Structures are given as C-alpha cells and as structure tokens.
Amino acid sequence: MKWGVRAKLFAISVGLIACVLLISAVFLEAKLRTWLELELRQELVEKSEMVRESVVLGLEAGESWDDLADRMGNAAQARVTLIHRDGMVLGDSIWTPAQVSTAPNHGDRTEIQQVREESDSRLVGHSTRYSDSAQKDLMYVALPAVMGATVGFVRLSVPLEEIDGLIWRLRSFLLTAALLGLLAAFFLSGVASHMMAASLRRLVVAARSLSKGETRVPIPVEGGDELATLTKSINRMGNTLRRQLEEMKAEKKQFNTVLNRMQVGVIALNEENKIELVNKFAKDWLGLPDLEIGQPQEGLACVSEVLQSVEEVKKNPETVIELTVEGVAQRKLQVQILRQKNNNGVVMAIHDVTRLRHLERIRRDFVANVSHELRTPVSVVLANSEMLLDGAMDDPVMGQRFLRAINSNAHRLSLLLNDLLDISKMEADKMDLEPCVIQVEDEIQKALEGLAAKVAEKKHEVELIVAAELKAFVDPSVLEQILVNYIENAIKYTPDEGKIKIDAQLVADRIRISVADNGPGIEEKHHQRIFERFYRVDKGRSKYMGGTGLGLAIVKHLARSSGGDVGVSRSEMGGSMFWVTLPQPKSVPSEAQETPAS
Known part of the structure; x- marks a missing residue:
C-alpha cells in the first residue's frame, strides 16, 4: 500500500510521541528514584547534624545514651544509633538497653568506614542495604561526632518503602498518561500534520531557542518563499543575539576583574536596601568576610557610621565620612556614599587612607619639629650677632662669650642639617654601603x-x-x-x-x-x-x-x-x-x- 505525505507525517508523529512517552517513563522513573534518594539522604544529613548537636546538650543534662537515642529518634522520625569510635553501640532508638548491650560491633558498617579514617566533621558516610534487625531495606547516614568526652558517630536510618511506593504510583500515573497521551496524539497529530511543514517546525524550534537565549547553528534556507525570508530573519537574529551575549559575557568578566583589582572598596545597595554589589577590598577593609550579594543592609550593622550615613544620603545626594576600623592593624577608611540617580539605591566607594593620614601626621610633626629645632640656635645666633654689632665686640670678655655662643649654635645647626641630609639619603636609597x-x-x-x-x-x-x-x-x-x-x-x-x-x-x-x-x-x-x-x-x-x-x-x-x-x-x-x-x-x-x- 502506498502512503501519502499526510499518512507518513501522521504515522511518524504517532511513532515519535509513543517513543517519547516510553523514554520519558523510563527516564523519569530513574531520575525520580535518584532524586528521591538524594533528597532523603540530604534530609537525613540535616537531621543527623541536629541530632549531633542535641546529643551534646543531652549528655550535659545527664541523660543516658539509650534515652538520648530514643528521644532523638522520636524527634527525627528516624532510627537513631549512637556509636563509639571503636564500633560499640552506645544507644539505639528501636532497641532496648538489653539489646544494645548485646549488639554486634558496628565498626565494619559501610557508612561508618567511610568517615572513620578521617577527622573532618563535615564528612558524611552513607549506604543503602537490607537490615536484618529491621527486616527491610534501609538508607543509612553517619556523621563523626564529639559527644562530650566520647568520640564516635551519629547514625540515622529510614526505610525505603516510601520511595518504592512513590515509584509504583509514578508508574501507574505514567501508564495512564501514556494511554491518554496516545489517544490525544492520534487526534492532534492528524490535525497538525497537514497544517505544518518541516520548514515551519524548524522555525518554531529555532524561535523558541532564541527566546531562551540559546544560539544554535543557522537554519538552512530552502527556496525563496516567505518561509525562506523568515528563516533568514531568524538566522540574523540568532547571530545578533549570539554576538551580544558574547559581548555581555566579556564585559561582565572585565567588570568583575576591574572591580576586584581596583584599590577601592565598592558596595552597592538597591531600592530594597539589599546588597547588589560588593568587592573583596570592601569586605577585607570593613572586616566583613561573610558579606555577600543579596544580604540586607543590616549586614553592615557592625559599622554603625556607614548605616547612619546611608540613611542620611537618602536626603542628601552625597555624604563623605571617615572611620577607623580596628583589626589586626588599625585602618582608617574614607567612605564616599552616593545616591543612585535612576533609583533610590546607594553606592559606596571606600578608600584606605591609613598611610595618607600617617604621612600627613609625619609631615606635620616634621615641619613642627624642624621649625622648633632651628628656632633656638638661629635665635641665639641673631641675638649674639646683634649684641656684637651694638658694641660688645669691643669688650674682650663679652665679645668672646658672644662669639662662642654663635659658634656653638652654628655647630648645632650644622649637626642638625647633616643629620637631615643623612636621613634624606637613606630614604632615597643613596647611601653607599660597603658591607x-x-x-x-x-x-x-x-x-x-x-x-x-x-x-x-x-x-x-x-x-x-x-x-x-x-x-x-x-x-x-x-x-x-x-x-x-x-x-x-x-x-x-x-x-x-x-x-x-x-x-x-x-x-x-x-x-x-x-x-x-x-x-x-x-x-x-x-x-x-x-x-x-x-x-x-x-x-x-x-x-x-x-x-x-x-x-x-x-x-x-x-x-x-x-x-x-x-x-x-x-x-x-x-x-x-x-x-x-x-x-x-x-x-x-x-x-x-x-x-x-x-
């Protein structure tokens, strides 16, 4: 039997839909199982961390190991086992004290072995296996823990029955959806097959890709009709979009490079008073290493002067403050706070003026000290020379005294100038040392x-x-x-x-x-x-x-x-x-x- 174009398109469409549904069913089941197990494991890890912290508080309150395990198991809705570093079971939420005392050594359990050799408290051991004591498949998660004076492990486990039930329900749902989808596909593909051509399908796919920011290989142009013209337009749009995306990526990379290398701290707040930009220098200078984009402005609370100025700049377009930040070394910072023109956001430019202020103080002290040191000998020389000019030169006793005073203070001036010249040479690295x-x-x-x-x-x-x-x-x-x-x-x-x-x-x-x-x-x-x-x-x-x-x-x-x-x-x-x-x-x-x- 010879099939026409519509029949071929119809058959291909139905076949593709059936394949997609089948592949989707297999893929979704595998992905869902993996995702559920990951979610369950992450939930167990979080509960284990809370149990690890709570055990320390319980021990300080005088609770026994088994009571702690029972209480933690009820709170976490999971089986909780407290294990000594040598593998001995200290407490279990489903075992009686008698069963705990006769429990086998757990040091060879997979999840315990994974964290036993390392001392990092962030390590997580996990495994999934059949439990003889619970008579079912369980997922185990173990964390290293320091429980008072005891070093050991906190282990939580839950049955996998819930995941298996969800998978079976998914299969039933997918089977029903597949049947309904195939029925709908028979009808819809028949209607759509005679309304669309291959070229139009390609254009739709390309347009959707462009709308998502994806740039693909240009669509082949066939013929010279309206579809060909539309194909050329979409190709041009794709090239333009690709070029703009590349330029934006390059500009963003360059901006981040400049932002983190410039010797200026920068913090920007948006209209909602949340941090939308912060660079490394700002965090280091203000002593706020945990300050991140998206945090509210209260993250700057430890620098109260900055927060007060942020409120002031909403009334005035610009404010400049200078503050001292204590740390390993005291740092003086000049913060220029500007209100953004296009919104009510705020931009802060932070300059480290520690060395500048130190140099200013040294300069002021140097000028004052040199003036002070020069004033006395110069005054003595002037006073004694005036006395000599006024007639004391004719007095052999007083004349000699005035001359000795002039000579002494001139010598003092010479020593001072020589010392200043020596220091200038040293600071300019012009001393000729011969070690x-x-x-x-x-x-x-x-x-x-x-x-x-x-x-x-x-x-x-x-x-x-x-x-x-x-x-x-x-x-x-x-x-x-x-x-x-x-x-x-x-x-x-x-x-x-x-x-x-x-x-x-x-x-x-x-x-x-x-x-x-x-x-x-x-x-x-x-x-x-x-x-x-x-x-x-x-x-x-x-x-x-x-x-x-x-x-x-x-x-x-x-x-x-x-x-x-x-x-x-x-x-x-x-x-x-x-x-x-x-x-x-x-x-x-x-x-x-x-x-x-x-």
Whole structure:
C-alpha cells in the first residue's frame, strides 16, 4: 500500500510521541528514584547534624545514651544509633538497653568506614542495604561526632518503602498518561500534520531557542518563499543575539576583574536596601568576610557610621565620612556614599587612607619639629650677632662669650642639617654601603674607646659580654655609628656611677647587640615611636641633654638598610635596653673579605 505525505507525517508523529512517552517513563522513573534518594539522604544529613548537636546538650543534662537515642529518634522520625569510635553501640532508638548491650560491633558498617579514617566533621558516610534487625531495606547516614568526652558517630536510618511506593504510583500515573497521551496524539497529530511543514517546525524550534537565549547553528534556507525570508530573519537574529551575549559575557568578566583589582572598596545597595554589589577590598577593609550579594543592609550593622550615613544620603545626594576600623592593624577608611540617580539605591566607594593620614601626621610633626629645632640656635645666633654689632665686640670678655655662643649654635645647626641630609639619603636609597665580614667585639671596643672620656667623667661601670668569634656582615662605619649612638645615649641618661651593659650574641640566624642601662628608663607607650624623627619622650630633659633628635631615626634607617632591625624594651637593671639585629656571614669568607682586627 502506498502512503501519502499526510499518512507518513501522521504515522511518524504517532511513532515519535509513543517513543517519547516510553523514554520519558523510563527516564523519569530513574531520575525520580535518584532524586528521591538524594533528597532523603540530604534530609537525613540535616537531621543527623541536629541530632549531633542535641546529643551534646543531652549528655550535659545527664541523660543516658539509650534515652538520648530514643528521644532523638522520636524527634527525627528516624532510627537513631549512637556509636563509639571503636564500633560499640552506645544507644539505639528501636532497641532496648538489653539489646544494645548485646549488639554486634558496628565498626565494619559501610557508612561508618567511610568517615572513620578521617577527622573532618563535615564528612558524611552513607549506604543503602537490607537490615536484618529491621527486616527491610534501609538508607543509612553517619556523621563523626564529639559527644562530650566520647568520640564516635551519629547514625540515622529510614526505610525505603516510601520511595518504592512513590515509584509504583509514578508508574501507574505514567501508564495512564501514556494511554491518554496516545489517544490525544492520534487526534492532534492528524490535525497538525497537514497544517505544518518541516520548514515551519524548524522555525518554531529555532524561535523558541532564541527566546531562551540559546544560539544554535543557522537554519538552512530552502527556496525563496516567505518561509525562506523568515528563516533568514531568524538566522540574523540568532547571530545578533549570539554576538551580544558574547559581548555581555566579556564585559561582565572585565567588570568583575576591574572591580576586584581596583584599590577601592565598592558596595552597592538597591531600592530594597539589599546588597547588589560588593568587592573583596570592601569586605577585607570593613572586616566583613561573610558579606555577600543579596544580604540586607543590616549586614553592615557592625559599622554603625556607614548605616547612619546611608540613611542620611537618602536626603542628601552625597555624604563623605571617615572611620577607623580596628583589626589586626588599625585602618582608617574614607567612605564616599552616593545616591543612585535612576533609583533610590546607594553606592559606596571606600578608600584606605591609613598611610595618607600617617604621612600627613609625619609631615606635620616634621615641619613642627624642624621649625622648633632651628628656632633656638638661629635665635641665639641673631641675638649674639646683634649684641656684637651694638658694641660688645669691643669688650674682650663679652665679645668672646658672644662669639662662642654663635659658634656653638652654628655647630648645632650644622649637626642638625647633616643629620637631615643623612636621613634624606637613606630614604632615597643613596647611601653607599660597603658591607663586609667584621669582628663584632673589635667594633664595640672601638666605639667604647671613642667614648672613654665621657664614661670616665660620669664614673660609669661598663660590662661587655660578647660571644666568642662573633662576626657580622655589615658596613663597619654603619655599626660604629649605631653603637656610638646607643652607648652615648646610655651615658647621657644614666646617673653618675651607674651601670651600662653591652651584650652581643647569636640569636637564631641574626647577630643581636643590646645596650642596657640602669637609668630612668622609657615608658612602654613611647617604645613604638621612639625611633621617629624628632620624637622626644621628655622634651625639656632632651633639650637639656642636647642632640638633634634624629640619632635614633638614623640608627633605624642604617640597620634596616643593612638587612637588620632595631627596637627598645625594659632593661633587667630597671632602665632601657636598645638593641639592633644584623645579618651574619652566610659562608666562611676569604681573608680579603674580612676587616682587619683593631
């Protein structure tokens, strides 16, 4: 029998519908079973986590293991078994205490084995098998648990009868639906087969794909009729859509890259006061690592100044605040809050101005200190020179006194300017250092020899402790300048007949030299800033003692330029202890590299 086009289309349609229904039935049953088992397992995991937390509270309240298992089983609507790490059953919700005491060891159960060897509390063991005690198929889920002083496992299980029942009902439903679908298909496919052609079907499929954002291979164009024109239009639309999607993906990727790399924190709130944009810098700087898109603005509650400004910006188009965030290190942030023009949303731009504010403070302190240090010697020079010009030059006694004062203060100005130039060179990395291997004890002895007169004048006792054959890799002039500064300060601030202790040892892989005294000491609150330029602990006393106020700042720069560090702490003798660390030689140097012993 020869079939016509309509008959062929009709037969093909019915056949396709029947195949789809059959395949769908098989596929849906498999997927549904898998999905139900996954859902059941996830439900058991969640219940197991709640049971694990509740068991700890129950044990603290004095409940027994079996009572806990019974109560947890009733609450979770599942069989609950509490198992010791060695596999011994501690309690079971369906067993009596007598049955629990005679229960076999559960350490070989599959779900227990899966989590037994690992200590991660997030691990989940699971299995499905026939239970001899329950006489049915059960799904088991086990979690590791720390239950008071006992380490073990919490296991929950439920029967699979409900899933089997749902599968049988699905089969009945699919069978009924298949029969009804086939009857409807016979009628509808007969009507549709003579109304549609293959080209039109392809166009419908393509249009639906485009509506979902899918871009497929262009539809072949056949003929030159209206359908061909429509096919060309859909192809052009598909190409345009594909190109736009690619551009949008590229722009989004670029936007996210820029957003997370720019040194600015960004937070955006929408009209509903929910976070619609936040980058890494904002979360890190504000100390809010858990802040995520979609959270309400209350997620910023710990930064109350920001929330208050968000409310203010709804009345004013822009607000700028500065706040201090405490953390591992204190951070100063400038937050610019803008109201979005197209809606009532808010955009926040956060700038880290910690270093800027620190530099501003240093600049202000530097200008003030330099002005203060220059003012006194300049005033003295001007006053004495005016006295000389007014006639004191003819007086041999007063003239000499004024000239000595001018000379002394000019020398003080010269020291100050030289120290400022040295610090400028160090900060600009223009110091020409020539490190070499030196004997530490020799350099300390040279520094002491240069200050011997001052030590003798104040009758100080100097104790020197140096490890044998201690060598450092440093420029000799750098170490000498550091030692002279430390020892000279100790001499200045230690009372007559006091004690100064110099100690040089190898600590870890660094040479550590300390100079301690039994003077008045320095309060701990000054330790962080004592090495800053012009910083004075006691301004009146420091001025009396002399000095430019730059010595310790120069010491810090010299030490760090040489690969070391400096610091100050309380001395065991009651005064202060200043220390410096320096690198030691990495290998045994040649004779030419070592400085001659003094």
